[in-house]
Amino acid sequence: MKFTVDRAVLLKALAHVQSVVERRNTIPILANVLLEAREGGLRLTATDMEIAVVEDVPGVTVARAGRTTAPAATLFELVRKLPDSAKLELDHPGGDAQMTLRAGRFDAKLSVLPVEDFPSMTEGKLPHRFAIGAATLRGLIDSTRFAISTEETRYYLNGIYIHAAESGGGKVLRAVATDGHRLARVEEALPEGAESMPGVIVPRKTVNELRKLAEEVTDEIAVALSDTKIRFTLGAVQLTSKLIDGTFPEYERVxxxxxxxxxxxxxxxxxxxxxxxxxxxxxxxxxxxxxxxxxxxxxxxxxxxxxxxxxxxxxxxxxxxxxxxxxxxxxxxxxxxxxxxxxxxxxxxxxxxxxxxxxxxxxxxxxxxxxxxxx
The missing domain is CATH 3.10.150.10 (DNA Polymerase III, subunit A, domain 2)
Incomplete structure (x- = not known):
């Protein structure tokens, strides 16, 4: 694998994907980002086994196609500290060899881990699909996430409950969060295609990562989900997350x-x-x-x-x-x-x-x- 890319382009993409990586984990591969250089550009993937962020990076010149994994936090810090106008070359000859990062007179070598060890959680069918405006989604999150519970024993409250509901004689998309002390309930017009969606609990970490990514989007965000997984497509970025496996309480009763x-x-x-x-x-x-x-x-x-x-x-x-x-x-x-x-x-x-x-x-x-x- 060998490619060149502007520092600003790679830094922006690394900022998106590396934020889901857990700094402390017992599985070394989860500290790495997967880099896939191929005809048409570069794809970056990071996951903590609960969330995965995938981004297609524009403006990349691929000299040699290939795949490898590199320490996400280290790569991000090195790229962040390089000059704004730097042109970067990343080169990995394959196998267990280190990956080289060059920029002008700067040269760094990063240890890699086998691509085969990198987990995939983006597979599986997501039958329910709809699109929602970025501003609308930001509003739903901002109006409810403060009420998400942080009490891990009540895990079914550790996210935002999103579902189709009846309101005033019509169908709405409703977001609800509660920690037992306060409850937030916000609704918007039901997007086309969401009528048959199951009620799902989107985890707190996913909500926070989604909110950061949605800040940069002005048009619609595509949503696909099943009973166990949800995916948001925000331009060149895909955020896939497991859903909380639990039953949200009957909030209308309170x-x-x-x-x-x-x-x-x-x-x-x-x-x-x-x-x-x-x-x-x-x-x-x-x-x-x-x-x-x-x-x-x-x-x-x-x-x-x-x-x-x-x-x-x-x-x-x-x-x-x-x-x-x-x-x-x-x-x-x-x-x-x-x-x-x-x-x-x-x-x-x-x-x-x-x-x-x-x-x-x-x-x-x-x-x-x-x-x-x-x-």
Whole structure:
């Protein structure tokens, strides 16, 4: 295998694929990237056995076709530190010989591992196929991933549940995530071809890698899936992932239906006030108390060691017409949800101990549920 390529072109592709490689693993080949030089260009592949990223690299001049594997992190760091305008030559004569990387007067030799040891997880039938706009997919991820659970024992909550659902008499594509303390549910128009898709749980790591790749895409992203695997095609990049083998809980049962006490508050003023009041305590789990009365909101927090803080909001910032109410929420959870809202936050309460619905007045397709804390 022998080819030449601009440093910037190879660096961009390596950045995409090497990020899925686990730095610490017990299988040496999984630390490597597979390089395949052939007529038509170069293909890079990296995997951790749960996710695989494959990218076809443009602008490569192949002098000798062939395949090898090289340490992904090391190759990426070497290419990253070379001059921006460098022209790179990568040469591997075959067998157990080292791969040479040359750029001007720079010369490095990298150990390789047999191509035969490199696992493939991109095979298999994916019968359900549809396309979704890149901006739409980014929105679904951004509006839900903050609520993904990190508790490994509840593995079925360690991802975003994506499925076709009924909403208002029509079919929608719905994304849901929950960690038991808060729930995020967002929906978009159902893409053509997604009507018969199974409900799938896309793992947290896959979600984060997909979000990074989707940042560079402006047109549609092709999606193909089965009951066990999903593939996203983003231009020259393919991300294939195993799905979480578990049953997502019946989330509709935890969404309250009778919350009739409505508080509307300007997002910017509310978020800034929460941040200031919560600053009295260094404990991430300490609650912020909301004391609500007619068109008036008092936020407060206290720490036995540090003191207490409070801030009032009223006037044009707050709208509330129901009876007095006191309720507490963890500050970080409040901020995670209000970060998704553009201008006006709408809280729908039942009482001070029941789950609260949080919504964006301008975005009815997004809904959040937040569990209160004792204050």
């Amino acid at each position: 969404i309250p239906r009778g919350n009739d006490k409505i508080l509307r508050v300007q997002k910017k003023d509310f978020a800034e006030a929460v941040g200031r009041v919560a600053g009295i305590s260094s404990e991430r789990s300490r609650p912020v108390k909301l004391s609500i009365d007619r068109n008036h909101l008092l936020l407060s927090a206290a720490s036995a060691e540090l003191g207490q803080a409070q801030e009032e909001l009223d006037g044009d910032v707050v709208s509330y017409e129901s009876g007095p109410l006191e309720i507490g929420f963890q500050a970080r959870y409040l901020n995670d949800i209000t970060d998704q809202i553009a201008d006006t936050v709408e809280f729908r309460f039942s009482d001070g101990s029941a789950p609260t619905i949080v919504a964006d007045s301008a975005k009815p397709e997004a809904l959040y549920v937040l569990m209160p804390m004792r204050v």
